[in-house]
Amino acid sequence: MKSDDERVAIVGVGHSRFGKRLDVSMNELGWEAIRPALQDADIVQKDIDFYSVGNFGYWSEEILPAVTIGEYAGLTCGSLKTEAACASGSASLKIAMDSILSGTARIAMAMGIEKMYNSPNGTIIELIGRAGNYFWEFENFGMTFPGYYALYATKYLDAYNAREEDLCEAAVKAHHYGSLNPYAQFQKETTVEECMKSKYVSRPLKLMDSSPITDGAAAVILARGDIAKKMTDTPIYIESQGTATGTAYIGRRDEYTGLEASRRAADIAFRGAGLSGVGSNFDLFEVHDCFTIAEVMAYEDLGIAKKGEGINLLRGKQTYRDGKYPVNLDGGLKSKGHPIGATGISQAVEITKQLRGEAEKGRQADIKKGRGAAA
Amino acid sequence: MKSDDERVAIVGVGHSRFGKRLDVSMNELGWEAIRPALQDADIVQKDIDFYSVGNFGYWSEEILPAVTIGEYAGLTCGSLKTEAACASGSASLKIAMDSILSGTARIAMAMGIEKMYNSPNGTIIELIGRAGNYFWEFENFGMTFPGYYALYATKYLDAYNAREEDLCEAAVKAHHYGSLNPYAQFQKETTVEECMKSKYVSRPLKLMDSSPITDGAAAVILARGDIAKKMTDTPIYIESQGTATGTAYIGRRDEYTGLEASRRAADIAFRGAGLSGVGSNFDLFEVHDCFTIAEVMAYEDLGIAKKGEGINLLRGKQTYRDGKYPVNLDGGLKSKGHPIGATGISQAVEITKQLRGEAEKGRQADIKKGRGAAA
Numbered sequence: 013m014k015s016d017d018e019r020v021a022i023v024g025v026g027h028s029r030f031g032k033r034l035d036v037s038m039n040e041l042g043w044e045a046i047r048p049a050l051q052d053a054d055i056v057q058k059d060i061d062f063y064s065v066g067n068f069g070y071w072s073e074e075i076l077p078a079v080t081i082g083e084y085a086g087l088t089c090g091s092l093k094t095e096a097a098c099a100s101g102s103a104s105l106k107i108a109m110d111s112i113l114s115g116t117a118r119i120a121m122a123m124g125i126e127k128m129y130n131s132p133n134g135t136i137i138e139l140i141g142r143a144g145n146y147f148w149e150f151e152n153f154g155m156t157f158p159g160y161y162a163l164y165a166t167k168y169l170d171a172y173n174a175r176e177e178d179l180c181e182a183a184v185k186a187h188h189y190g191s192l193n194p195y196a197q198f199q200k201e202t203t204v205e206e207c208m209k210s211k212y213v214s215r216p217l218k219l220m221d222s223s224p225i226t227d228g229a230a231a232v233i234l235a236r237g238d239i240a241k242k243m244t245d246t247p248i249y250i251e252s253q254g255t256a257t258g259t260a261y262i263g264r265r266d267e268y269t270g271l272e273a274s275r276r277a278a279d280i281a282f283r284g285a286g287l288s289g290v291g292s293n294f295d296l297f298e299v300h301d302c303f304t305i306a307e308v309m310a311y312e313d314l315g316i317a318k319k320g321e322g323i324n325l326l327r328g329k330q331t332y333r334d335g336k337y338p339v340n341l342d343g344g345l346k347s348k349g350h351p352i353g354a355t356g357i358s359q360a361v362e363i364t365k366q367l368r369g370e371a372e373k374g375r376q377a378d379i380k381k382g383r384g385a386a387a
Numbered sequence: 388m389k390s391d392d393e394r395v396a397i398v399g400v401g402h403s404r405f406g407k408r409l410d411v412s413m414n415e416l417g418w419e420a421i422r423p424a425l426q427d428a429d430i431v432q433k434d435i436d437f438y439s440v441g442n443f444g445y446w447s448e449e450i451l452p453a454v455t456i457g458e459y460a461g462l463t464c465g466s467l468k469t470e471a472a473c474a475s476g477s478a479s480l481k482i483a484m485d486s487i488l489s490g491t492a493r494i495a496m497a498m499g500i501e502k503m504y505n506s507p508n509g510t511i512i513e514l515i516g517r518a519g520n521y522f523w524e525f526e527n528f529g530m531t532f533p534g535y536y537a538l539y540a541t542k543y544l545d546a547y548n549a550r551e552e553d554l555c556e557a558a559v560k561a562h563h564y565g566s567l568n569p570y571a572q573f574q575k576e577t578t579v580e581e582c583m584k585s586k587y588v589s590r591p592l593k594l595m596d597s598s599p600i601t602d603g604a605a606a607v608i609l610a611r612g613d614i615a616k617k618m619t620d621t622p623i624y625i626e627s628q629g630t631a632t633g634t635a636y637i638g639r640r641d642e643y644t645g646l647e648a649s650r651r652a653a654d655i656a657f658r659g660a661g662l663s664g665v666g667s668n669f670d671l672f673e674v675h676d677c678f679t680i681a682e683v684m685a686y687e688d689l690g691i692a693k694k695g696e697g698i699n700l701l702r703g704k705q706t707y708r709d710g711k712y713p714v715n716l717d718g719g720l721k722s723k724g725h726p727i728g729a730t731g732i733s734q735a736v737e738i739t740k741q742l743r744g745e746a747e748k749g750r751q752a753d754i755k756k757g758r759g760a761a762a
Contacts, residue, residue: 073522075517076470078471083635090481091471091632092469092470092475092482092630093470094467095469097454107469110482110488116628116659254465255464260454
């Protein structure tokens with residue numbers, strides 16, 4: 013059993029409104045997340061010993077955002093930017109957590125931010141494509157991320173006898189919870205019919221299978237366990253984190269119905285928390301549903317469902333709030349939005365709010381185990 | 388006293404040749420540093436639990452280099468990219484060190500890389516300018532980094548009765564040691580006369596006061612102290628690291644003869660190592676001489692010299708190998724080159740080689756204390 017000073021807890025969270033945010037600068041958008049996080053933790057800037065900024069970058073006006081956002085927010089401690097493609101926010105969380113566990117910081121802030129609407133549309137698609145194997149797959153074959161996930165969807169639907177309508181169920185769930193989340197980019201319900209009528213982006217994935225382009229920021233304040241306990245009655249401990257890197261070449265992957273790196277990272281995280289897997293250990297989950305198929309694969313990679321059975325969870329509405337495994341009760345990337353560098357931090361904000369019982373009406377999970385997981 | 392498993396040591400180092408490296412891709416350049424580091428540590432890729440890549444980016448063909456470099460090098464553990472402007476390499480070292488101290492990794496790699504020659508020259512100057520306050524100072528006043536340091540040089544020369552010739556002494560020293568370093572971009576001596584005849588870049592700074600545009604990579608393998616001892620007879624312990632962030636607006640700074648954030652970071656690092664300052668504790672130093680004036684200010688910010696007396700160290704050749712405080716015996720940024728993301732790691736490689744007694748002939752410091760410092 014770890015002692016309190018060997019643990020890290022979230023003691024404050026902040027979240028900007030996600031969407032098309034041409035109304036604010038990068039620094040202002042960051043402050044929209046940092047200010048409520050400071051208030052929630054009941055601390056001031058000088059209490060923070062270190063902060064990290066998750067950011068993919070390249071499309072916003074600030075290409076070196078860590079210093080400018082920190083300065084705008086009144087922070088003078090050490091800082092850096094982290095980038096790990098779509099996991100940039102989660103990487104920021106890891107770095108801030110490590111800074112406390114290593115003994116270099118007592119209180120740290122992990123934030124993430126992205127402003128994507130500043131960039132012309134064609135450029136965005138190219139930039140996202142660079143998170144794959146750019147020189148071979150983008151330049152030769154024009155592969156972009158909808159294309160990558162369309163390959164997975166095609167294989168999955170074929171292998172497990174699923175239909176496009178089944179994937180649309182993930183979009184319906186996402187929009188349902190997004191409609192209840194005041195920070196979400198899309199706050200309206202949708203239906204399987206509407207999803208099916210939406211245009212193909214990359215067959216079999218349609219517009220309504222896809223997460224949007226989003227501007228947004230999120231921040232969490234972390235503290236060493238013993239300090240956290242003095243700061244709040246509801247510290248949310250981060251029991252463990254797992255990271256893994258897979259191949260960026262889709263042509264080199266072994267199979268197209270799941271992500272091997274996700275499974276390795278989840279395995280590391282479960283072992284770090286002394287768990288053998290999902291079991292009945294969690295009250296809720298946050299997964300990376302950049303496309304509907306990604307949500308289904310995440311169910312299986314995390315171990316919520318066996319291989320090929322993720323689609324059944326959707327069909328049976330088992331990942332709704334009142335199902336067996338509540339997933340993405342904030343609307344997920346699909347409806348809440350996917351400001352890349354902010355996404356991992358936004359997931360941490362959501363799990364914190366849920367475990368505290370502070371989620372909005374209609375989307376608050378029933379907290380029994382006091383534990384949530386994000387992938 | 389910390390126990391071995393609470394410490395981190397460098398157990399392997401690798402360094403690419405610095406210079407105009409249009410002969411290699413980003414991934415190949417990374418491998419030029421990673422391969423010798425693995426060999427030096429006598430490990431294989433799967434022994435590494437985590438790696439970080441320091442990279443400023445924006446000018447090379449790979450804008451998300453952590454995954455592609457790792458994949459090319461055969462690494463599959465968790466990874467991320469760090470950016471902290473010109474301290475991106477040092478940030479990478481911090482992250483990898485924290486990953487061990489936090490208990491998440493036993494062996495980690497910190498590397499840094501930059502390919503700057505891929506970018507058109509005008510773009511480079513603009514991109515570097517973005518590390519300052521871009522919107523106010525670059526767009527309104529055309530401020531770029533030579534301009535920033537020229538303001539500091541003007542103030543320093545005036546305040547302390549120094550001459551441009553004195554600054555040129557730093558260039559002469561840098562080129563002397565660069566001429567002895569096979570990895571350096573410039574391997575030739577220079578003179579005060581030659582430096583004085585070089586063109587002004589931003590008065591009073593001349594071409595020969597300035598570090599060049601450079602492509603290069605460097606890597607260090609870190610291990611938890613108890614593991615490091617089993618791996619090598621010469622573990623080089625990282626006793627502490629300090630980080631601080633100053634204002635990016637030059638107009639908001641208090642004074643123009645030193646960098647306040649450097650002083651705070653150095654103070655944190657000294658305290659972390661249980662030292663009150665430079666004293667006679669170190670055999671050698673590595674400082675960030677992006678311009679000759681930066682080297683002089685670093686003497687003072689680190690505490691090698693009192694305020695206004697840094698220039699005297701240069702005049703008296705006290706920062707040469709046989710002086711009281713040997714500084715940048717590898718040629719420094721000025722002569723070795725400054726591939727931004729690689730620079731902090733290159734400094735760690737250099738100090739490791741020096742403390743092991745493995746530096747090239749003519750530039751090996753006399754190691755008595757067994758301790759070096761980098762800023």
